[in-house]
Amino acid sequence: MAVIATVSSSPSSSSRTDAVLADVTQRVQRAGHVVVPIVLRDLPAQPLLHGHADDPDVAAAVSALDVADAVVVTTPVYKAAYSGLLKTFLDLLPQFALQGKVVLPLATGGSPAHVLAVDYALRPVLASLAPSAITPGWFVLASQVSLFDTGEAVIDEPAAEALREVTDVFLDAIAGAFLLTAPARAAAGSQAVA
Known part of the structure; x- marks a missing residue:
């Protein structure tokens, strides 16, 4: 079981970005992981x-990120880049804030013209924080997410399928990271008992 921090950077309390994050969060929880929302x-x-x-x-948010084994970062795309809210938060993190963590980047936006924002705007700044892996991300068109007055959100099947696929790759990367670090975790646990 991993602890996964989810970073929501939408300024809106009812957003398509948060609907995408909720979908991925449910998948991660069904896989048996603990989710800590930021x-x-x-x-x-x-x-x-x-x-x-x-x-x-702010310190509590940074601490939640620090203790997480993996991170899901979501952002709406504005002006072909990730949100200013996310930029502000990432700027105050220490240089190696994502060291040893697996990261899944996700974005939403109104136009297919912004689809490359995940790889050309968000991925480089995440990479600068030294994660062990950044798994393939995904861009979801706003038109693929329907929000209703009841608070319910529905993601179109093509986008939902793509989110399933990138989430599965993310979960596999977490499992692989746990396998690689199992001897170190076991050694740390036995030292704590001694």
Whole structure:
């Protein structure tokens, strides 16, 4: 069982980006992993914008990321790039904040013209934080996610299938990371008992 931090960077409380994240979160939980949500819009704006990582709420978000084994990062795409909210949060992280973690990048946007934002805008900044792996991400068109007044969201089957596939690759990468680190985890556990 892994601890997976999910980073929601949509400024809107009812967003297609969060609907995509909810879908992936359910798949991850069904696989037996613990999910720790980090909702950036809920962090206090002043400390976040000023890079005050010592603010209790901001520090709690950074700590949740630090203890996670893997991370799902979601963002709406604006102006062909990830959200400013996400940029602000990533900027205050330590240089190796994702070291040893498997990362799944996901984005939503209104136009297929922004499909490359995952690989050409988001992936490089995530890579700069030194994750052990960034699995293939996915871009979901806003038109593929229907939001209803009841709060329910429905993802079109082609997008849902693609999300299943990238989530499966992410889960396989986590399993592989756990297999590679099992001897180290076992050694750490036996030292703690001694």
